Amino acid sequence: MPFALVAALAGCASPTPITWHGDVAPLVNTHCARCHSADGVAPAWITDPTQAVARADTLRAWVDSGAMSPPASDPACRDYVDAEHRWLDPADRQRIVDWVDQGALLGDPPAEPLAPPPPLATLASPDxxxxxxxxxxxxxxxxxxxxxxxxxxxxxxxxxxxxxxxxxxxxxxxxxxxxxxxxxxxxxxxxxxxxxxxxxxxxxxxxxxxxxxxxxxxxxxxxxxxxxxxxxxxxxxxxxxxxxxxxxxxxxxxxxxxxxxxxxxxxxxxxxIAVYIGGAFDFRIPPFVAEHTHHNRTRNVRDDVDILGVLPHMHRRGRAYAAEVERDSGETCLVEGQFDFDNQYTYLFKEPVPWNQGDTLHTTCVWDNSATDREVTYGEATDEEMCVFFSYVAPR
Missing domain, CATH: 2.60.120.310 (Copper type II, ascorbate-dependent monooxygenase, N-terminal domain)
Known part of the structure; x- marks a missing residue:
């Protein structure tokens, strides 16, 4: 066989198929098994190979829509405790979608069963x-x-x-x-x-x-x-x-x-630790607008502090958020991600972020008001909206 033909055939080799056991199960084990379990709040079938294959279209819909794993801040912005389990990387998300599109193949079980996900951090000796x-x-x-x-x-x-x-x-x-x-x-x-x-x-x-x-x-x-x-x-x-x-x-x-x-x-x-309430309180969200963005900047005019963590908070129309510290030397990202009212996390940073006198906290909120025929403003009630970043800050 001519060498050129051999080389061409080699270049057309089929890619390795994506399988449950080889590709998807490790992702489910890392990012989903803590909640999708017999005693958890989410359906346990997702961790069972036979049931997962049979209901692969449902799994695909959850993953492709971003509903699972629930939205979390992107650790590429700022690493935080437990990010490796909360955050499903877009490439891994696409891999699950591709697995279903390729036929949801089961594949061969591993020689050794997957280790259970590492336990959550606990308080060893509560007071x-x-x-x-x-x-x-x-x-x-x-x-x-x-x-x-x-x-x-x-x-x-x-x-x-x-x-x-x-x-x-x-x-x-x-x-x-x-x-x-x-x-x-x-x-x-x-x-x-x-x-x-x-x-x-x-x-x-x-x-x-x-x-x-x-x-x-x-x-x-x-x-x-x-x-x-x-x-x-x-x-x-x-x-x-x-x-x-x-x-x-x-x-x-x-x-x-x-x-x-x-x-x-x-x-x-x-x-x-003080809980600093940053964000915006003067926004106006127009009616019938699917994506309204509001920015706010607050300058630190007091003492130097360390930001230890952040909990972003909006109401039902909230869709996305971001926060960063701006200073003369550049920007430092704090949190950034899609917002889900039913999955509001406290992001405790692995390393604190300085917020010094003269630095600015820049916050961004995005809302979807497409289904409402009235302007929406700040308020505590659930039919109003918020753009608040509860931040744990400690004096330096």
């Missing part, structure tokens, strides 16, 4: 457990969702600092996500038009919770948040800690939950 006052039995709204707030059982007669915290959902099958607030100078129940002193109440539609300071956000697959040594998040005297839980009803699942936070604490720390 206290902050629990819901009583077990709660889920009664969902018409759309199978429920937002409930619980005043946690915690003694705040004296101030203290939280140096680490970890949410343990009492019933992972129905706890979709949760947010922890510190409430001062008001009664949490009254803020939602309930009788004063109520310890558990519906809080889906916010009605005036302006004095609520967000402290932490949790979604399935989130481990413990452990602040750098010598730092801590202050809990003020006589404040109330309120846990807002988004429940989602799963047919056949137990409906009772009593979630709780494990915390490590200190009476004093060298560098108290």
């Amino acid at each position: 206290a457990w902050l629990s819901m006052p009583d077990p709660y039995t889920l009664e969902t709204d018409d759309d199978d969702n429920k937002y409930m707030c619980f005043v946690l059982d915690v003694d705040t007669s004296e101030p203290f600092y939280i140096t680490g915290l970890e949410l343990t959902p009492g019933n992972p099958a129905i706890v979709h996500h949760a947010v922890l607030f510190q409430v001062e100078e008001s009664d949490p129940a009254e803020d939602y038009d309930n009788p004063a002193g109520q310890q558990a109440f519906d809080c889906r539609a916010q009605t005036g919770a302006a004095l609520w300071t967000l402290m932490h956000g949790w979604a399935p697959g989130t481990g413990a948040t452990i602040f750098p040594e010598g730092t801590g998040l202050p809990v003020h005297a006589d404040a109330r800690l309120v846990l807002q839980v988004h429940y989602y009803e799963v047919p056949g699942a137990d409906r009772t939950d009593r979630s709780r936070y494990a915390v490590t604490t200190a009476s004093e720390v060298d560098r108290p």
Whole structure:
């Protein structure tokens, strides 16, 4: 056979097929198995080879739409704790899509089974457990969702600092996500038009919770948040800690939950963490606009601080966010990604970012208001919008 023909045939060799066992299973194991499990909030079939192949079109739709794995900040912007599990690289996302398009081949099982994903970070020796006052039995709204707030059982007669915290959902099958607030100078129940002193109440539609300071956000697959040594998040005297839980009803699942936070604490720390609320409050989102972008810049006119982490927050129209520190020497990216109201993460950076006097915090929010016939502005209620970046900052 002539050499030229051999070379041509070699160049036409078929690419190695993409298979479940060889390509897709390792990605699912790394990015999905923590939530998609028998005792998790997401369907477990995705980790079963036979079922995954049979329902490959569903898997493709989830991945191609960006719904799975849920949107997270791009670690190419700023590396953060657990990024290797939260972030599904676009090339890997496309590989799953291509696997389905090529026929969802099963392939040969590996000689050794895949190791389970590494466990989430935990608090080895909590100083206290902050629990819901009583077990709660889920009664969902018409759309199978429920937002409930619980005043946690915690003694705040004296101030203290939280140096680490970890949410343990009492019933992972129905706890979709949760947010922890510190409430001062008001009664949490009254803020939602309930009788004063109520310890558990519906809080889906916010009605005036302006004095609520967000402290932490949790979604399935989130481990413990452990602040750098010598730092801590202050809990003020006589404040109330309120846990807002988004429940989602799963047919056949137990409906009772009593979630709780494990915390490590200190009476004093060298560098108290402040929750800096950055972002925009003066935006106006026009009606029937599918992509409205708003930028805000805030100059640091006070002391030099380190930004330890960020939790971006918008409401249902939120689609994308970004934040960076601008200085004379250039820009430093903090967070950047697509926004999902039902998956709001606290991004704790592996290395703090300086925000010095004279530096500018540049934030960007993008909303989709295409389905609304009115202008939308800033507000606490869920039919209004926000562009807030809750940032953990510590003095230098």
